[in-house]
Amino acid sequence: MATPASSGLKFLSNALATPEQLSNSSSAIDGVAPDLEASIRFAGALLTQAAGVLLRLSQDIIAQAIVTFTRFWIGSEGGSLRIYNVKDVSAAALYLTAKLSFQPTSPRSVLNVYGFLLSKEASPLWCINPTPVRATDPPPNPESYVLTEGQYQAQRLVLMRTEAIILRTLGFNTHVALPHTVSLTYLQTLGVTAPGVAKRVFGHLNSALLSPQLLCVTHQPNALAVAAIYLAAREEGVKLVDSEWWEVFDVDREELGFLVVGMRSMEGFAQAEFDKWKGRSVPMTVEEVESEIERRGTEGE
């Protein structure tokens, strides 16, 4: 379907979710409320990001892993939160992405990091440990997060199986093009030299990965990059050229507007999630999802 002019641009573009896939998620069909699904997906993406940082993976690998993670749950043929553990899918997406990159990592490293991040006592993540460890507190007991050899072996098998399930669900489509690199090229083209803007652009692009509007699986990298630049330049008070420069990068005003609104809403969304789950942890396993659904059911009565 690509035109001759764009056929060479495949590596700059992504497979996008179809309208059909966006209107039906497997979890929704299984009776998971949309807001709960959004919360869990957000927390899962946060978990993936944190694990990637602890594994010292570069941000491009982490970002690709989050996109793969997000794609997995989309559509009626995607994964359901009542069948697959979010934490397993997050770990497998990260492991799989790193394996294909120039920076592969070992199953043991991945599982050690997840053991730590998922520990209800030691985790620094608010969505897992509602009372985060502060610098002044005594360090958490290592026994609360170090895996035994038996646990490691069992979880390694789960990791491998989840990896295969992700591959099957996505039809082995593991290609993810990121907006980060094109955004730098665009900034240069626009003659923006302020380092603050570039930093802000990357900030917006990285938070867009966590967006409840699934910006990164519904829009092509060039549009995401343009929107992030538009927003960052505004916030930093840097004036861009006086014309419809986004069209140079093949983005129309409507798409730009939508993306800018979506990106600007991220901060509020994250804060709202944080407040909503205050004192509780976001479900990361099928069992926790079940008990959350049950809890909501009894509350509603």
Place this chain on the structure above:
Amino acid sequence: MSSKSRWANDDDPETEAILAQRKREKEEKRRAKAEKQRQLEEQQKQKQQQQQQQQQQQQADSQAQSQAPIPADTDAPPPSKRRRLSNDHDQAEQSPQPSKSTSNNSSTTEGNNLLTLPTSEWGPCRHVDNFERLNHIEEGSYGFVSRAKDITTGEIVALKKLKLEPTSPEGFPVTGLREIQTLFEARHQNIIELREVVMGTKMDEVYLVMPFLEHDLKTLLDEMREPFLPSETKTLLLQIISGLDFLHGQWIMHRDLKTSNLLMNNRGEIKIADFGMARYFGDPPPPKLTQLVVTLWYRSPELLLGADKYGPEIDMWSIGCIFGELLGKEPLLQGKNEVDQVSKIFALTGPPTTQTWPDFRSLPNAKSLRLPSSSSSSSSSLGGANPPLLPRGKFPYLTNEGLRLLSSLLALNPSSRPTAKQCLAHPYFREDPRPKPKEMFPTFPSKAGQEKRRRRETPEAPKRGQEAPKLDFASVFGGAQAGGDSAEAGAGFTLRLG
């Protein structure tokens, strides 16, 4: 952990029943939803038709404005607002017009031309039972290939089963993943098209679905009594190199180019296949690349000498070997092992000198290599061409330009080899006889079509994970004499022991 996986083999019947039940319910809900959607669409369609009728009376440009946001999205990324979903959907169905090429002259009024990035979709793998297996084609080091028929479309395809070890410590093998990823991305008329990946009932049954091609170049050359004509050789080579140029442009190294991995159909079209060794590279190249790549006879000297930093130049060497094979119908450099391969190479090209390949001494396996002392003086007698021309006597029917191209491809020093792009612009392809049009190619009976093939004598591609052998090249020049055929090919240097 929760063994509720839909595909887990060890589920007890009870959970399976629950899962099946759940799946049924899901299906029903989906159908209900789809039905609702369809009705909605129909309503909308009617509405739109009315609209269109009204608008037809108006002027064309005012129509474009009033309908603005809708046609913009037909080819663009799916819309982000749900309430517009159905609308867009049926627009896409309604207007399959040439809008694609001009596409996307969206809401803005000037009728600007925005480029639409190629968009694809993803969905779960289909089951391999959608194909009926007809006959076995071959078994490579990476899997079985069989000819099969798509049951729904009746189309004949090649099904390649990936070899997966169920208990692999790394999970899904990275070579298989790379093969799939690179093939999915490499859409080019001279690269085999990966249609889809299908799976069996078990997680370790993975098949690649590709179009079936009648021949591979290796078998074809074996069957032919005379080599291809010069004009045909040029057509074949141009196609191979333009496929490779595309791959290198996408930052993909093939790493196993050889005639048996080049498939050909009866329309003279050639396609690069078997991406089992392919991977992405970068600039600078990624660290710790395995040196155990490329089938021995097509392996470049820097790999044989143990380089773990290398680039697309290794593919260009293989192209040189393939070029030589197309000319002579026989593989050009048939070494029995790594040491013999190096000695065969040096017998053809002459040994490396500090002028032709300044860095070769720093390669791990070059330490044990003892070169004849006279080598530097003998190579300078070749007219100072860099890289030196190959001995003319070996390729009697090749033109001067052809010999120049071949010699540059088979340059010992990787940085002297031309890139694929440079090759395409080489005068060899523009001098007479011109490349023969693909349509004029002769056809050949297909071996892969029915008959089982005889086993090849080509050495296998190296297995991943094997230890790279510590090679002792002390015997390279001693061994060559025993080989016999190298004496006549010696490029003007004498072989001396010690």
